[in-house]
Amino acid sequence: MRLLLSLTAAAVLALLVALWAMGGVDAIGQWAAVQQRGFQNTIALALRSARAGESGAVIALLGACFAYGLAHAAGPGHGKVLIGGYGFGRAVPMLRLSVIALLASLGQAVTAVVLVYAGVLILNLGRDSMIGITEQIMAPVSYGAIALIGLWLLWRGLRRMMGRRETHTHGHDHAHSHNHNHVHGAEVCGHCGHAHGPTLEQVGKANDLRAALALIAGIAVRPCTGALFVLIITWQMGIGPLGVAGAFVMAVGTALITIAVGLAAAGLRGGLLAGLAGSTRLAQAASVVETLAGAVVFAIALTLLLRAL
Amino acid sequence: MKRILPLLLTLVMAQPLGAHPHVFIDTGLTLAFGLEGRLQRVKVIWIYDAFYSLLITQDMDLDQDGDGLLNPDEKAELTGFDMQWVEGFNGDLVITQEGQELALSGPQDVTATFVEGQIVTTHWRDVTQDTAGSGTYEVTPYDASYYTAYEVTLPVEILGADQCRSRIAMPDITADLDALRQELFALDRQTQPEDAGLPNIGAKFADKVVVTCASS
Numbered sequence: 001m002r003l004l005l006s007l008t009a010a011a012v013l014a015l016l017v018a019l020w021a022m023g024g025v026d027a028i029g030q031w032a033a034v035q036q037r038g039f040q041n042t043i044a045l046a047l048r049s050a051r052a053g054e055s056g057a058v059i060a061l062l063g064a065c066f067a068y069g070l071a072h073a074a075g076p077g078h079g080k081v082l083i084g085g086y087g088f089g090r091a092v093p094m095l096r097l098s099v100i101a102l103l104a105s106l107g108q109a110v111t112a113v114v115l116v117y118a119g120v121l122i123l124n125l126g127r128d129s130m131i132g133i134t135e136q137i138m139a140p141v142s143y144g145a146i147a148l149i150g151l152w153l154l155w156r157g158l159r160r161m162m163g164r165r166e167t168h169t170h171g172h173d174h175a176h177s178h179n180h181n182h183v184h185g186a187e188v189c190g191h192c193g194h195a196h197g198p199t200l201e202q203v204g205k206a207n208d209l210r211a212a213l214a215l216i217a218g219i220a221v222r223p224c225t226g227a228l229f230v231l232i233i234t235w236q237m238g239i240g241p242l243g244v245a246g247a248f249v250m251a252v253g254t255a256l257i258t259i260a261v262g263l264a265a266a267g268l269r270g271g272l273l274a275g276l277a278g279s280t281r282l283a284q285a286a287s288v289v290e291t292l293a294g295a296v297v298f299a300i301a302l303t304l305l306l307r308a309l
Numbered sequence: 310m311k312r313i314l315p316l317l318l319t320l321v322m323a324q325p326l327g328a329h330p331h332v333f334i335d336t337g338l339t340l341a342f343g344l345e346g347r348l349q350r351v352k353v354i355w356i357y358d359a360f361y362s363l364l365i366t367q368d369m370d371l372d373q374d375g376d377g378l379l380n381p382d383e384k385a386e387l388t389g390f391d392m393q394w395v396e397g398f399n400g401d402l403v404i405t406q407e408g409q410e411l412a413l414s415g416p417q418d419v420t421a422t423f424v425e426g427q428i429v430t431t432h433w434r435d436v437t438q439d440t441a442g443s444g445t446y447e448v449t450p451y452d453a454s455y456y457t458a459y460e461v462t463l464p465v466e467i468l469g470a471d472q473c474r475s476r477i478a479m480p481d482i483t484a485d486l487d488a489l490r491q492e493l494f495a496l497d498r499q500t501q502p503e504d505a506g507l508p509n510i511g512a513k514f515a516d517k518v519v520v521t522c523a524s525s
Contacts (some may be wrong), residue, residue, distance in 0.1 A: 037333065041359035045426045047365065051375040236367055237375070 004273025011270055012116040028302065035071035036226075037063055045245075051237045058242060065089020065246040068226055079219035079262045081130050081300050082146050082284035086141055086215060087265035089293025090151045091286070097262045100212050105255035108218025109247045111138075120235055128231065136159035140305055142222035149218055152211075153294025226250060325370050330458035333358040336450045338465030338518060347440045351413070353402060353450065354431045354463060355391070362428040365390065365400065374422065379423045388421040391430055401459065405447045412438045436449035444522065451515035461516040473522040480514050489513065 042064040049057035073080070083101045086092065092100075115138075119130045227247035234243025269289060276282040335352030357365070366372050369390070371383045379387065394400060394415060404411045416432035423429070450459040463477045480486065489510070 016390060038358075038360075044359040045362040046374065048372075048377065048426050053375075233363065239435065 003275040005271050006273070009274070013268060013272065024266045026216055032071050032074035036068060036075065039071055040226075043226075047230070047233055047237065048241055049240055050234075061246055062249045064251045065230065066253045069224075069250035070257060072224065072250070073254035073257035079146075079215075079258055081260050081297055082149060082215060082219060084097030084151065085153065085297035086266040087262040087295075088269045089157065089290040091124075091269070092266060094263055094266055096212070097266055100215050100302055101258040101262050102255045104216045104219035105251040105258060106248065107216055108223050108254070109227055109251035111220055111221035112231055112247050115223055116228060116231040116235065120232075130228065134225060134228060139220045142218060143301050143305035144220035145214070145221065147222065147298050147305055150294050150296070150298030150301050152214075154298055155290055155294070157287050157289070157291030157294050159289060161284065167214060175297040200300040220280040224250060224254065238255060281303055320409045323497070330452070330455050332361050332457040332458050333364040335462040336459045336516075337465075338448060338450070338461065339466040339468060339469075340446075340473075340520060341468040341474070342473065346470050346472065348404070348406070348411070348436050348446055348520075350433055350435055351402070351404065352431060352433050352466075353400070354423075355459075356428065356463075357428045357430075361427045362423075362426060365385050365428060366423070370373075377423070377426065384421065384423075387423070387428065388430075389419050390421065392416045392432060394418050401450055401452045401457065402434070403449045403451070404436070405449075406440055407444045411436050411440060426439060436472065446522075448518040448520065449512070449515050451511040453511045455511040455514060459515065461518060465518050467520070470522060473518045475518055478517040478519050480516070486513060 045059065046061035046064050079101070083097065083104070086100075087097050115130060115134065119133075139292055150189070224247075227250050230246045231240075231243040234240050244300050256262070272289065273285055275283060276285050323348065335356040335358075337356070339352035339354075340348060341350040341352070341454065343349040365387075369386060371387060372379060400413065402413065404413065412439050414435040418433045418435060420432075421428065421430045452459065461477050465477070467473050467475060480520070
């Protein structure tokens, strides 16, 4: 039964890879771009109405910002790769992963607000320079941070793979002639007194608060340019607070997509490894998964970083 | 290229990474024919998308009262904002007759208005070289670099030539073209398509207005 789950998960994974290889992901991104263009225009019109004080304009603006956030997140960026990679590579409780994704998106909104208002109030920066800063400094920083996290996942996975091999060479030469009343496929071996194969829970707990914070920071440091636009324009128009609300509503939109990606990745991981629960192979498989996830995250982030430099 | 307003940069940045095009213009055309069925003048109507229109009006501090209307002074200021053409800029319009490209004058009789949040500009252009009487014309508004996407969405008007008919040949999105679109999308926003080996990409995605005139 569990093996079936593993095979199904493996099939889904293979399907996703095939989809990506055939440009399916690009197609989604392209569709997202078309949607985004539509919402962009809606936001522009809503901003005008809001300035004119038309009733219903606020709702229209916030609704358009939310939709924009959803469409924008479906395209490249916004931490999908990182959250997905992390959820796939390490056993993270779904709630925790979702909270991380939400905080990362909200963090992007915070960065946008801070950048804009620091820019206009303190540094008197123009719109172009603020967006220039975002693209020339913060984007590379974000990609760099994500690449590092990918590397960390990769390194942990590799270390685990190496470590596993070492522990297997110990203590199994002793005779098995006495009573074999240990429980197979579960925890502690009765006669040798140590764990053979770990359970799913034991493998790779995402314990670190530090890891979570690194994830959030890596994504949040790069604000969404759509939010920047709304913030700057509303400030110019004298309806700044509405812009701040719009930026956060956008963040909620992007968060929904990112959370969905994270949950799907975690679910896929769970399915993939379910067939191996309790066996010695689980730990090995888990470390391979972690290494792979780390490698993919690192590779993608590095590509983005090099393009941005 | 049109005069590059600083906020064009902003527009670029606000788009998802590498997603050309950045400005969307609903285009209209009026083709004025003269004696013997020769194309003489062309009127071009550009309706900018709401997003870009907002950037322009904000940058130029227009419509300060936010009522969606421009007072005469603001209108005067807006008129011609997109008509400061750099030497060599073809006005993003190519007209051919039987395959031969026709020379066009610069923009004349320029207007600009603001309708429901969108900037609408019009201008006329003379066909400055002698055309060979009747035949098939192809009028294609497009930006070779595909920074701007022109879509002929308004009805094409033909003046002074009852024997001519027009139809719009939209780009045939074949598998190849779709792949090209994917490639374009994958470009970094800083990269020009032609640097990435995709020259004249705009032409491939352009709407072409084909005008056939029955011989008199």
